[in-house]
Amino acid sequence: MKSDIDRLMIERGFDAIVVSGNSLHNYPLFYMTNGAPLTSGLVIKKRGGSPVLICNPMEREEALKSGLEVHTWSDFDLTALIKETGSYFEANLKLYERLFEHFGISGTVSFYGKSDPGEAFVRLARLNAMLPDIEITGEVEGSLFDEAYTTKDADELRQIKSVAERTNKAMADVIEFIKGHDVKDETLVKADGSPLTVGDVKRYLRTRLIDYDLEEPEATIFAIGRDGGFPHSRGEADDPLMLGKSIVFDLFPRQAGGGYFHDMTRTYCLGYAPDGVKKAYDEVMGVFYAVMEAFSPGEESSGYQTVACDMFEQAGHPTARSTPGTTDGYVHSLGHGIGLELHSDPRFSFIKGQPLEPGMVITVEPGLYYPDRGFGIRVEDTVYMDASGEIHSLTPMPKDLVIAVG
Amino acid sequence: MKSDIDRLMIERGFDAIVVSGNSLHNYPLFYMTNGAPLTSGLVIKKRGGSPVLICNPMEREEALKSGLEVHTWSDFDLTALIKETGSYFEANLKLYERLFEHFGISGTVSFYGKSDPGEAFVRLARLNAMLPDIEITGEVEGSLFDEAYTTKDADELRQIKSVAERTNKAMADVIEFIKGHDVKDETLVKADGSPLTVGDVKRYLRTRLIDYDLEEPEATIFAIGRDGGFPHSRGEADDPLMLGKSIVFDLFPRQAGGGYFHDMTRTYCLGYAPDGVKKAYDEVMGVFYAVMEAFSPGEESSGYQTVACDMFEQAGHPTARSTPGTTDGYVHSLGHGIGLELHSDPRFSFIKGQPLEPGMVITVEPGLYYPDRGFGIRVEDTVYMDASGEIHSLTPMPKDLVIAVG
Numbered sequence: 001m002k003s004d005i006d007r008l009m010i011e012r013g014f015d016a017i018v019v020s021g022n023s024l025h026n027y028p029l030f031y032m033t034n035g036a037p038l039t040s041g042l043v044i045k046k047r048g049g050s051p052v053l054i055c056n057p058m059e060r061e062e063a064l065k066s067g068l069e070v071h072t073w074s075d076f077d078l079t080a081l082i083k084e085t086g087s088y089f090e091a092n093l094k095l096y097e098r099l100f101e102h103f104g105i106s107g108t109v110s111f112y113g114k115s116d117p118g119e120a121f122v123r124l125a126r127l128n129a130m131l132p133d134i135e136i137t138g139e140v141e142g143s144l145f146d147e148a149y150t151t152k153d154a155d156e157l158r159q160i161k162s163v164a165e166r167t168n169k170a171m172a173d174v175i176e177f178i179k180g181h182d183v184k185d186e187t188l189v190k191a192d193g194s195p196l197t198v199g200d201v202k203r204y205l206r207t208r209l210i211d212y213d214l215e216e217p218e219a220t221i222f223a224i225g226r227d228g229g230f231p232h233s234r235g236e237a238d239d240p241l242m243l244g245k246s247i248v249f250d251l252f253p254r255q256a257g258g259g260y261f262h263d264m265t266r267t268y269c270l271g272y273a274p275d276g277v278k279k280a281y282d283e284v285m286g287v288f289y290a291v292m293e294a295f296s297p298g299e300e301s302s303g304y305q306t307v308a309c310d311m312f313e314q315a316g317h318p319t320a321r322s323t324p325g326t327t328d329g330y331v332h333s334l335g336h337g338i339g340l341e342l343h344s345d346p347r348f349s350f351i352k353g354q355p356l357e358p359g360m361v362i363t364v365e366p367g368l369y370y371p372d373r374g375f376g377i378r379v380e381d382t383v384y385m386d387a388s389g390e391i392h393s394l395t396p397m398p399k400d401l402v403i404a405v406g
Numbered sequence: 407m408k409s410d411i412d413r414l415m416i417e418r419g420f421d422a423i424v425v426s427g428n429s430l431h432n433y434p435l436f437y438m439t440n441g442a443p444l445t446s447g448l449v450i451k452k453r454g455g456s457p458v459l460i461c462n463p464m465e466r467e468e469a470l471k472s473g474l475e476v477h478t479w480s481d482f483d484l485t486a487l488i489k490e491t492g493s494y495f496e497a498n499l500k501l502y503e504r505l506f507e508h509f510g511i512s513g514t515v516s517f518y519g520k521s522d523p524g525e526a527f528v529r530l531a532r533l534n535a536m537l538p539d540i541e542i543t544g545e546v547e548g549s550l551f552d553e554a555y556t557t558k559d560a561d562e563l564r565q566i567k568s569v570a571e572r573t574n575k576a577m578a579d580v581i582e583f584i585k586g587h588d589v590k591d592e593t594l595v596k597a598d599g600s601p602l603t604v605g606d607v608k609r610y611l612r613t614r615l616i617d618y619d620l621e622e623p624e625a626t627i628f629a630i631g632r633d634g635g636f637p638h639s640r641g642e643a644d645d646p647l648m649l650g651k652s653i654v655f656d657l658f659p660r661q662a663g664g665g666y667f668h669d670m671t672r673t674y675c676l677g678y679a680p681d682g683v684k685k686a687y688d689e690v691m692g693v694f695y696a697v698m699e700a701f702s703p704g705e706e707s708s709g710y711q712t713v714a715c716d717m718f719e720q721a722g723h724p725t726a727r728s729t730p731g732t733t734d735g736y737v738h739s740l741g742h743g744i745g746l747e748l749h750s751d752p753r754f755s756f757i758k759g760q761p762l763e764p765g766m767v768i769t770v771e772p773g774l775y776y777p778d779r780g781f782g783i784r785v786e787d788t789v790y791m792d793a794s795g796e797i798h799s800l801t802p803m804p805k806d807l808v809i810a811v812g
Contacts, residue, residue: 020523024624025431028522037625039638057731058637058738074731082757089546110524116434117426117526118517118544124527138524140495203616210612217623218430219443219663231464232445257625325463325480332464351488 001153001359002031008144009047014137015107017144019043021114024258025217027340028112028145035258036066043068044103054099076102093127106133112145141352146345150337151359157384160260160339160361163253164382164394166212167262171251171397173208174201178241178270183406188241188270198222199237205251214253218342221250221265228267229371231332231378243271243405246375252342261342263363264395265380270405277375280368281401284377287311287366291334292381295356297389301346302353305334308366317368321350328370335363338382358387361394407559407765408437414550415453420543421513423550425449429664431623432520433746434551436664442472443663449474450509460505482508499533512539518551547758552751556743557765563790566666566745566767569659570788570800572618573668577657577803579614580607584647584676589812594647594676604628605643611657620659624748627656627671634673635777637738637784649677649811652781658748667748669769670801671786676811683781686774687807690783693717693772697740698787701762703795707752708759711740714772723774727756734776741769744788764793767800 009017023029023038032043032051038059045051055063057072064070073079076098081091100106111124128136139146152160181188181196188196201222209216223235228248241247250265267284269277287308294307308330309321318329334348338361346354346362356362362385367378381395415423429435429444438449438457444465451457461469463478470476479485482504487497506512517530534542545552558566587594587602594602607628615622629641634654647653656671673690675683693714700713714736715727724735740754744767752760752768762768768791773784787801 037640039624056638057733060733061633061636061639072731077730079726079730086757087547088758111527112522112524114520115523115526116517116544116549117519117521117523117530118542119546119549120521120523120526120544121517121530121542122544122546124523125531136524136527138522138526138528140525140528141493143522143525206616207613210609210616227467230467232462233467234443320485324483324485325478327463327466351492352494 001151001156002148003153004148004151005045005144006048008147012110012139012144013108014047014110014144016044016046016105016109017112018109019045019112026114027149029114030258030340031145031149033063033066033068036064037062037257042099044099044105046103046105052103089123093123093130096127097131100131100134108135108137110137110139110144112138112143142345149339149341149344150346150354151357152339152361152384153359156260156339157361159255160262160384161394163214163255163260164262166214167251167253167264168395168397170205170208170212170214170253171249171264171266174205174249175268175403177201177204179403179405181241181405183243183271186243186271188405195240197237197241198224198235198239201241202235202237209253210256213256215256216251216253218252220252221248223248223376225374226371228376229369229374230327230376231367231369241270244269244274246273246277246377248376248378250378250380254342258340260340261338262394263338263342263365263380263382264397265365265367265378266397266399267377267379267401268403269401270403273401274375276370276373277377278401280370280375280377281379283312283315283317284366284368284379285399288364288379288381291364291366292383292391292393295383295385295391297358297385298355300353300355301348301362302350305348305350305353308334312366312368328372329368330366331369332365332367335365335380337362356385358385358389360385407557407562408554409559410554410557411451411550412454414553418516418545418550419514420453420516420550422450422452422511422515423518424515425451425518427519427521433555434518435520436746437551437555439469439472439474441664442470443468448505450505450511452509452511458509495529499529499536502533503537506537506540514541514543516543516545516550518544518549548751555745555747556751556760557763558745558767558790559765562666562745563767565661566668566790567800569620569661569666570668572620573657573659573670574801574803576611576614576618576620576659577655577670577672580611580655581674581809583607583610585809585811587647587811589649589677592649592677594811601646603643603647604630604641604645607647608641608643615659616662619662621662622657622659624658626658627654629654629782631780632777634782635775635780636733636782637773637775647676650675650680652679652683652783654782654784656784656786660748664746666746667744668800669744669748669771669786669788670803671771671773671784672803672805673783673785673807674809675807676809679808680781682776682779683783684807686776686781686783687785689718689721689723690772690774690785691805694770694785694787697770697772698789698797698799701789701791701797703764703791704761706759706761707754707768708756711754711756711759714740718772718774734778735774736772737775738771738773741771741786743768762791764791764795766791 771786
């Protein structure tokens, strides 16, 4: 959590961190500015010191919502630097020089945020060469933000629970909406007799998300039959909702305007489930409950991916472990951390696991995919581990495969 | 436009370009993949060659929508590399090595996309040191994508016009919604007698955007009175709509799921406009029409910012030119290019202008800001320059300051 940042800086030997970019699609900046909506901002934090925010003077008012000490580019004469150098890039380098001098920054400084990678490479190399007292660096894996994000403080948990509750309601509303349609020739139909489509369902969903003050920055998966057999296929808008076909409904909205995500998946069959789908569904649920039962603080996350692969392989399915690159069977990892980022640490892959800890919020999402047999199955809850190491699901939505319609 | 990329690569001496990241909030990747929705992808293009797309095997189906030649990480044994190196980072470096060898990439390679700046700095420095035949670089200003984006081809223009038409309809619907309310004690009220608020208006707007298949990834500005005096203040949800106060309504949605933006602003007063607001509004409109009249191909964009500053200063207002850092008067630049990015080249600032060209789509948005006098004014159309150099507004929404209510 955020209060860990100084410790994480010490562990890494960083004297200061710099976080920059737009705050809207840039989690470290959103995190450091407590969600203040900025087109462009810069947070500088010395080890042991409070973060300061430097922003466009036009965004002062928004910046003050961060609760941080706020300065603007104008306080450092950026316009004069641009005139003097005739270049935004050169002026930006000189701005950093002034900021580092003003705030007494020296030593190892690690950079975070969002930018163009080529631009960052050239810019930070120039800055590094320009500033003899400063060693510029960055983190390539398991950054201090990745680590800080893994556990949530009380205020974050409050926001996460609120988003979870609203996301569950939105999915329940969509199921009621679907059930409100008639069936004709094995297909759900609207009042005018035309088929109810994936596009119709997604449009209805969007109206519900608005009412619950949620947004879907990464879209939504509502994928029927073969499409559901590809974990990231979002579904085709023109597809009609037909009886007996698997529907993978993976909903992962966040607080409107930016904030915490919820991530939940249900697989449904309308009317009835074919035997092959039913059997695979039961196997997925078997893994789901086995893993939920086994979660324990201090245990390596990768161990649970092992449990899932063991179970699926014993049931005769290929897995990403037994058959690297497979697109049949169990093809992804068991879950992921979630927060301001939809996918964050801890990971549940074999290479990059980490011990589970109280305060973590993670997803559990076993699945089976057989696109050539025309189906995919995934069931996913978001869960958190409380101070005593107990696991609590934030996704109470029922897990029945078949939805009665008609 | 996209067909310029080879020429732009030659001008810059690039033998290949690499574009990476998530395609959703990453314009170069979205542009190169023709909008294929990818969580993570990599486009490599040799000078004179067709771009190839490398993606997660789980996203093959989505990747094929790009129309590009598609490969997956698995084709290059990424999983084995991860196992071998025990590190995603090291495996990723080796993956690049394999890709460059497989596709015959050597010489100067420029990187684009979205990533963490510190990570990019460390990663590209390592890759540069690892690959003796390759010189890695990036662009810090006026990149080839910035330049390619400035002009639009026929297909882009078709999409841009469609988004423009729907955005104008959404704003018109919101105005009708506002007019449908009663007035009590100089305040608009809902059926239950409680005040109509900025939050109510924004919620209604969101339902209209859904119906028009638009989204607002950068939010919307609906800022009343003093809030409108800060160009980027979005407005306070609890603020009631009151008569005689200026409302800056700046709407900049894009195609739902990613695509082209429209950007339009109107300033309104409900019922009546105070004299000071009326006078400033007329001055802003004077600049607006003078600039629209003057637009001509081959003219430097910065020249129009000069025209705007001249006119505002003659009328007695401070400007960003006469009073750097001012928050009163005309505090920003006249407009910007627009496309997949909300703000792109050409810029209209004094430092970074460029000649106007047929095919450009730009905004024109003079404004005056007096937060301490409780108002701000901005009027903005998005316009395009046709093949003959004629300017056409894509924002037909009327420009009347006062809306009759009650």
